[in-house]
Amino acid sequence: MDEPRDDIDTWLETRVTPLQPHPGTFEQIRRRARRRKAGRAALTAAGAVVVLAGAITVPRLILNGPVGSTPVAQQGPTTPAQRSSTGPGKTTGTGTPRPDHKTAAPTTAAPPPVPPNFAASSVTFVSPYTGWVIGQAGTPGHCGPPKAYDCTSVAITNDRGRTWHGSPAPVTGAPNGGTGAGQIRSLDGVSAWAFGPQLYATHDGGHTWTHIPTHGMRVTDLETVAGIVYAVWAKCASTGADFAAGCTTFSLYSSPAGHDNWSPVPGATGLQASGGAPGSAQLVLTGASGYLMAPGGQLIGGPVTRPASWRTVTTAAGIPAPLPCPPGASETGGHPLQAMLASTGPGLVLLCAGQASGNQQAKTLYYSADGGRSWSPAGSAPARGIAMSLSGTPTGPVLVATSDGIAFSTNAPGASGALTWRNARGATAVGGYTYVGMTTSLQGVAVPANVNLNGVWFTYDGGAHWAESPVR
Amino acid sequence: MGTFRTSDRLAAEELFHACYPRLAGWIRRLVDDDDTAHEIASEAFTRLLARWSSLDNPQSYLYMIATNLIRDHWRKVGRERRALRAVSATIPAESVHHPAQDVDVRALIQGLPDRLRQPFLLHYYAGFPIRDVAEMLGRPEGTVKADLHHARARLRAVLGEAHG
Numbered sequence: 001m002d003e004p005r006d007d008i009d010t011w012l013e014t015r016v017t018p019l020q021p022h023p024g025t026f027e028q029i030r031r032r033a034r035r036r037k038a039g040r041a042a043l044t045a046a047g048a049v050v051v052l053a054g055a056i057t058v059p060r061l062i063l064n065g066p067v068g069s070t071p072v073a074q075q076g077p078t079t080p081a082q083r084s085s086t087g088p089g090k091t092t093g094t095g096t097p098r099p100d101h102k103t104a105a106p107t108t109a110a111p112p113p114v115p116p117n118f119a120a121s122s123v124t125f126v127s128p129y130t131g132w133v134i135g136q137a138g139t140p141g142h143c144g145p146p147k148a149y150d151c152t153s154v155a156i157t158n159d160r161g162r163t164w165h166g167s168p169a170p171v172t173g174a175p176n177g178g179t180g181a182g183q184i185r186s187l188d189g190v191s192a193w194a195f196g197p198q199l200y201a202t203h204d205g206g207h208t209w210t211h212i213p214t215h216g217m218r219v220t221d222l223e224t225v226a227g228i229v230y231a232v233w234a235k236c237a238s239t240g241a242d243f244a245a246g247c248t249t250f251s252l253y254s255s256p257a258g259h260d261n262w263s264p265v266p267g268a269t270g271l272q273a274s275g276g277a278p279g280s281a282q283l284v285l286t287g288a289s290g291y292l293m294a295p296g297g298q299l300i301g302g303p304v305t306r307p308a309s310w311r312t313v314t315t316a317a318g319i320p321a322p323l324p325c326p327p328g329a330s331e332t333g334g335h336p337l338q339a340m341l342a343s344t345g346p347g348l349v350l351l352c353a354g355q356a357s358g359n360q361q362a363k364t365l366y367y368s369a370d371g372g373r374s375w376s377p378a379g380s381a382p383a384r385g386i387a388m389s390l391s392g393t394p395t396g397p398v399l400v401a402t403s404d405g406i407a408f409s410t411n412a413p414g415a416s417g418a419l420t421w422r423n424a425r426g427a428t429a430v431g432g433y434t435y436v437g438m439t440t441s442l443q444g445v446a447v448p449a450n451v452n453l454n455g456v457w458f459t460y461d462g463g464a465h466w467a468e469s470p471v472r
Numbered sequence: 473m474g475t476f477r478t479s480d481r482l483a484a485e486e487l488f489h490a491c492y493p494r495l496a497g498w499i500r501r502l503v504d505d506d507d508t509a510h511e512i513a514s515e516a517f518t519r520l521l522a523r524w525s526s527l528d529n530p531q532s533y534l535y536m537i538a539t540n541l542i543r544d545h546w547r548k549v550g551r552e553r554r555a556l557r558a559v560s561a562t563i564p565a566e567s568v569h570h571p572a573q574d575v576d577v578r579a580l581i582q583g584l585p586d587r588l589r590q591p592f593l594l595h596y597y598a599g600f601p602i603r604d605v606a607e608m609l610g611r612p613e614g615t616v617k618a619d620l621h622h623a624r625a626r627l628r629a630v631l632g633e634a635h636g
Binding site: 016017018019020021022025026028029030032033034036037111126127128129130158188189190205225226227228256257258305306 | 481482483484485486487488489490491492493494496497498499500501506509510513514517518519520521522524531596598599600601603604
């Protein structure tokens with residue numbers, strides 16, 4: 001984090017603020033494109049020479065890169081080793097027939113339905129409209145013949161959760177020791193990763209998934225930004241659903257987002273908790289920098305706009321900057337239970353969770369405006385509920401998901417001192433929420449802890465009100 | 473020929489919803505106002521959809537188109553400003569509002585030759601790996617790396633002069 005910086009870096013690393021289209025933009029674009037296409041066809045038919053006089057430099061078209069949202073029938077074949085299922089037409093874990101690449105009708109297929117009994121375990125949004133959820137679906141024991149473990153499913157929405165459709169999923173089960181996948185992240189709706197503990201990648205909008213070998217290590221966290229994907233690979237020994245409970249050594253790996261070429265990130269490997277005890281780690285990426293909360297309680301950071309070494313964050317005196325609390329053990333999804341890190345506004349926020357007493361738990365927050373070099377107290381979140389997930393927002397307010405519901409701050413941490421909290425309305429899932437994340441300052445999504453609930457929850461007002469979106 | 477197949481339409485709409493906000497935001501930091509950013513983003517998507525069936529990597533194509541449209545916009549604005557200055561000596565050279573933090577570096581990037589500006593924006597700013605940028609521009613990876621190095625060196629030198 002002490003690399004020499006200049007105005008160019010500052011400019012490049014400033015987060016791009018998405019600009020939402022005006023209503024009807026897509027239809028307008030589609031009509032314009034259709035007219036141009038028709039005009040070009042007419043000119044061609046007349047034998048005219050089409051000259052795009054000084055319009056643009058027409059780029060060379062890429063014929064061998066990753067395929068974007070192109071129709072399935074146009075995709076080239078992949079080798080059996082690359083495919084996550086054993087062949088075309090095989091029923092995937094979603095219970096949705098995978099399109100046969102040789103015989104599928106290319107034009108009229110409606111999106112497949114979401115398989116029954118979909119229980120979401122993780123969600124990722126690439127825009128306010130488009131999000132993917134991963135979870136388990138189907139009838140337990142009857143999800144994918146002949147093995148009962150082919151139950152992992154993926155569903156996609158393109159309209160902010162109003163409707164969902166099924167999508168091919170990695171052929172694996174729920175997290176169980178070293179196998180399964182229960183978490184998902186997508187960069188752009190084309191490249192996405194399913195992980196925890198196994199790692200799968202798609203680069204064609206989810207049509208095909210490739211298993212990524214991790215050399216016996218388990219992937220406990222993964223985030224992607226700016227064309228690079230980062231993941232925490234850990235050496236673990238636990239069995240059962242709590243796949244990250246016995247992890248002792250953590251390393252950060254990265255790959256270009258467009259293809260699978262994973263390698264360790266120098267400066268962020270072989271990380272252990274004090275005395276080699278089981279621990280946890282958490283990865284947070286901003287538009288410019290990445291931070292790894294290491295099991296030993298230190299913060300490691302580096303740039304994310306280019307491949308580079310990461311370094312322990314140090315104080316002004318040059319010594320490692322201690323976090324206000326160590327991450328401790330992991331929860332079922334792989335994230336730390338005692339400390340939760342998130343980026344918010346221009347800074348970082350850390351929640352230190354105390355010992356739970358019944359349904360009460362002290363939750364002390366800290367804020368850092370200098371990339372983790374120093375931390376200042378930011379008050380406490382409501383004591384009710386056990387903290388499960390922390391989220392920041394582009395404008396600064398913070399949200400906490402607990403076993404009791406969701407609480408949100410009405411102000412941003414920083415000069416204003418302590419955060420002021422309110423309990424969200426409508427976040428009524430019994431058992432609370434394991435994840436909360438904000439796509440924009442107003443729109444966010446939460447995943448319920450109760451696997452019998454077949455939906456995810458949305459807010460469109462910064463976290464004050466939430467409503468269920470059934471995934472079906 | 474003039475109609476979009478259902479599956480194409482769904483795929484294009486999905487790409488639009490996934491990519492438009494970020495693309496428009498990306499453009500916004502390189503132009504002067506939201507309207508221009510929307511105009512360029514819409515034009516890029518229009519050209520993309522008009523060629524949809526022949527594309528294998530729509531997202532790369534989208535950013536390439538946008539990069540070229542931004543360049544055209546800069547040239548047009550430059551011509552207009554020069555023309556305005558010619559008829560009125562009272563109009564200051566930089567009368568158009570820019571977000572303050574963007575002006576210096578953006579102006580310098582505008583001043584880079586095409587050969588260096590394109591890979592700079594596509595790699596450092598849009599986040600495409602060097603290999604992808606090389607494919608987009610039809611240049612060897614080594615050439616792209618050298619161009620990126622030269623672009624940064626040139627920007628640093630000018631910044632150094634400006635601040636020194």
